[in-house]
Amino acid sequence: MRFDSYHPMINLIYFVTAIVCAVNFDHPVYLAISFLCAFVYSIKLNGKRSLIFNLCLIPLIGAYTAWYSYYNHFGITNLRMNFIGNQITLEAVTVGIVRGTKIATVLMIVSCIFAVVSADKVVYLFGRISPRLSLYLSILLRFVPRVKQRGRRIELSRRGIGKGCFQGNPLQCLLHMCSFLSILITWTLEDFMDSAASMKCRGYSLRGRTAFSIYRFDNRDRSFVIAIFACITVTFMAVAFNQTSIQYNPMIMMNRITGMSVVFYGAYAVLLLLPMGLQMIGEKRFSAATSKKA
Known part of the structure; x- marks a missing residue:
């Protein structure tokens, strides 16, 4: 029960939501959840090759943080002076880590998109809206x-x-x-x-040409949509309650973590790990069924 076997619209909703949240959430907890979930899911889909790629992103985050903190000066917590006499602040270092982690997370999510979304799914999703764009x-x-x-x-x-x-x-x-x-x-x-x-x-340029597709929205897809929109609703409740924002300039300030915050963190983690969890459950059921037959 791999995620690529679900309806293409569900794939689109999940990956768009994951990218939008990873780009817009500055809170360190949400940022860590996005990074770790994308890290694990990309390894699950692509194996050892993805592990090497993800590990190579970590020193790149450090390099970007060093560059950003050396040439951007804001905040009140001074750490040391760089080679041109400007202060390196804790706030600038933190923002560099946040932005570098966001870029790395999006790259890992894109690697998952390449593994899940095939060319025929792209044609199905955008073919009726814009055939040329889908092509x-x-x-x-x-x-x-x-x-x-x-x-x-x-x-x-x-x-x-x-x-x-x-x-x-x-x-x-x-x-x-x-x-x-x-x-x-x-x-x-x-x-x-x-x-x-x-x-x-094959008559691509003919007017009124339609494309064949094998995708049908069944009960399994409906169940997944209900689950994913429930998690999205809880996540946007966190946005409404200002649980996903943090201030880095002139000093680091964030809301106090409460029991409700933990609920929001869990819902966001479930949202990102839902495809991998379903795939693992499907693999476990398949191995159990094959062992019974043997």
Whole structure:
């Protein structure tokens, strides 16, 4: 029961909500929940490759924080003086961590989107609103993976004849890299020409053309919508009660954490972890069913 098996509209609602909340919430607790949930869910979907990518984002957050605190000076809590004589403040460091964490969280959520939302879902979601937009988005989603696959195939074949991008002296490596890029660009342009000719033959430009889809909104989707909107409602109640905001300038000030705040934190965590939880429950049920048959 993977999240990609649900209706595309549910995928859209979840990821739009996750990105909007991750970008707009400055509160450290909500920020930590967004980061950890995106971290765990991306690993669940993409495995070891996503783990390496997520761990590489952590030093980038530190680098962004260092840059931001060195060149932005506000707040009243001085920590030390930088090399040009300006004070580095705790408030500037904190804001740098917040913004860097937001960027990292959005990148991890986008990696989840690439794993869940396929090209046919994009066509289904935007096809009736704007067929051209849906086509461009589907081409964009397919472009990066196909170029990476072709690049690996080209590099593997050229490496077999001693012309890999990292074989030979520096001048030879540069020439091999130029040849590699020339082949890759030519192959990609030829594929675009073939795709355009294929779309024209299939009547893409004809008026009134419709698209086939296999998606139906069933009871399972309705149950998920009820659960996700319940969590969204509680989260927006936290916004209404000013539980998601914090002040960083001129000093760090936030509302006192109460029992109701913990309820809001839990609802937000459930909102972000709901797809992964359903997937884990489905995998557990499947393994239990297969073990009984065995």
